[in-house]
Amino acid sequence: MSLINLRNLGVIYSTPLFENLNLSLGKGERIGLVAANGTGKSTLLRIIAGETEATQGDIILARGTKVGLVTQDVPDDLVELSLFDAVLSALDPEQIESESWRADIALNDLEVPEIHWRRPLNKLSGGWQRVALLARAWVSEPDVLLLDEPTNHLDLNRIGVLQTWISTVARSTPMIVASHDRAFLDAVCNRTLFLRREKSHVFALPYTKARESLSEQDSAAERQFQNDFAKASQLRRKAAKLKNIGINSGSDLLLNKTKQLNERAQKIEDTARPAERHQSAGKIRLENSGAHAKALVSLAESAVTIPDGRTLFKLPPLWINPGDRVVVLGANGTGKTRLLSLVTGALDAEVANIRVAPSAIPGVSDQNLSQLDRFKSPMSAVTEMSDVGDHRARALLAEAGLHIDLQEKRISILSGGQRSRLAMLLLRLSKPNLYVLDEPTNHLDIDGQEALERELLIHDTTALIVSHDRTFVRNVGTRFWLIDGKRLAETDSPETFFDVQMDGAV
Template structure:
């Protein structure tokens, strides 16, 4: 049976990412790897794949173990290859001849449309690129499959397709998944590892049940710490009293006993380790407020593709203050084009036919790729120039959002996708809007950040129109649900109706 064992494994990068990690991954395991951005998930996956070495500890692989890692980014060398050739070249050179049937079988397994199979990877959507990388790893028939943020860029249809594929994969080889998608982790895993700098914690359950157990674990640890610190305080008081007795009476025995009790208190205090606390960068939203009841009204509006093709029609839509509208639809239906149309209407000097906007509307806009951020500027320059907070205050708000001084001075192009997302959301908050247009705002945001964003949207009583594939996020914030279907925008009772069509 193929397996992989970690013995006291740790990685230090300036500070510890994780340490003393002991874990066995074997047949049938579907392990969810959970941690904040930059906390070591990708590093651990590379160590498991043999592409990086841990700072200390040992990783023991069963003899001949074949591990395939699907990283987040498409290698440059693959972009000009067709979908078919990406899979074909993944096979060993001596196995490629006469193996087109294997390629076709895997393409069929991933339900790849015929017209996409001959296209180069760079011509495919981000979602199909992700599936191509997974299919490329799968065709090698690995003994263990490692997936790093596999749901990034996937629309709901492909997300359900990936979930179905993982759950129906006809083999027992283990899969390790690093993801921030809570529903995906629940659907596809049976174990969860919470990666932490001091003590990582694992449970034989999928994410949400494991999260409940983790909270109970942390509560018990907190109670034990408080009990230990109370005992430390009592011992130190006793030691001080004995020391005073020894000094006043000249008793050496009392002084010796005092020193012994103090050493015991010091040793006990060492066992009362500080508890781990998630420290996501602050994601906070503001609400400038308005007295207008309806902030935007649309009537007989047509949404078009960049090439002028008609995508769908909007007979009538009023957006009232406090409404949180989620727009659903299949990939390519025009959801992002709809938000871009609204963005142009709300920021242009002249109005657009069929779209009326309240004069008191103050817009905040988030593009799913954070293209509103200038790549060459630094995070500090963006905050300083756009919002005129002054140098010291600009650095302070960036620090609150999780940016160290070093990262504040890096060009935005060199920030990780998660850091770009946090900067985009920070800029959104600092603009103090009363109306939000958000296209995939949780892309690359970790679980604590997603939950914080949900809470801020609710607490700010934000008015917003949102496009998102994060089912937990949609459920948490949505008050109205619009579906783009058969060339029209219609209102539905909830997202479940749309999800059923994806599964059917």
């Protein structure tokens, strides 16, 4: 039995986000919702939840179906509430009086430590805010859950808790999950919807297998399109020859045949459709200026400390050589970002026990993209970072997905995906030979993640990376440094660390 049916659903603003979407959601189904940034995923979830309306089509919910929506951001009226009160406020007033225990159960099911229960949401990390919104949706006992980027801001341990919760506590609740986390989609979803402008595609498969099927389908559609147009061209060439003969011979029969051939060609051309490609939020391109130094970064045996002098972990002697893409692994709070900040600091000044080759040209991006804060607008960022000229600057920004109406706007109004693409563009313009990247896939859609991976691989870049994105780490890492038990050591693979984090307790 279907709890939700979408029929010919569409959303059109100045241009269509998507049209002719048909989808059903039944018991036991968990649908992964995949699309580029800004192409309608969040809008679709809000429509299904009844918070906004579609431009066309119908939504049919089974009688009595209650839908719970977990948004990306905390609503303004909740930010000053404690985590516990924010969850509790999702209940009806009479339930709050007699059934406050429901909030306790929801928070315990999601393994939220009690130390966080009474803290205001605006004092908690983005990860705990995400968990609070999930608990808030769950406490009202929904029949269907809609999750909008549920793994944003979560570390691997919390993603593991979430995956376990979905497969156990919430296993019987149908879900639609909008996410750019490929490993998460594979782990929790048994169907995949690729949302597209004209024709969306649904597969009864998890993400990776569905993506392979979609690629095969697109390739077959493109081949059919090319074959159709080749056939139409052949008919038109034949018609042209017959027309010439018919005119020269005065044959009405041949001229009539010419007309018929052209009509057949026109009919083929009218019905032929090229394979629709997903809408891209903008291109990501990098550069690597190369390096002749044997080691771009050398780390001597030492202790990595925080400003008050406490030791986070001890370093053995290590080197980062040209072509190495080193991923730093470790649980939250072990000092990964601290290590990156020390290496970044050594690029500009002497840092004890860290030596950076004089030929190193850095390309640095932190997880908050704070390198963008000093610029007034995307346009000023590009022109201050390079001498490409205004015309070329505008073309580069447009290519990165920042069209003319955004180029002079304040950077603070850009979406996370737009800020990430701008940051990648600025890295490209700096022509680095040493990338230092802290959570570079944050806010990037799957298209952007894959583009970043390709660029790092194609240019054989040298990089020091921190990331919670398992697929990204597996695809780009060549070396892995693990912080564990107050020491850092090199390990052959990230898989043991991933397994421990995903299965570990909070």
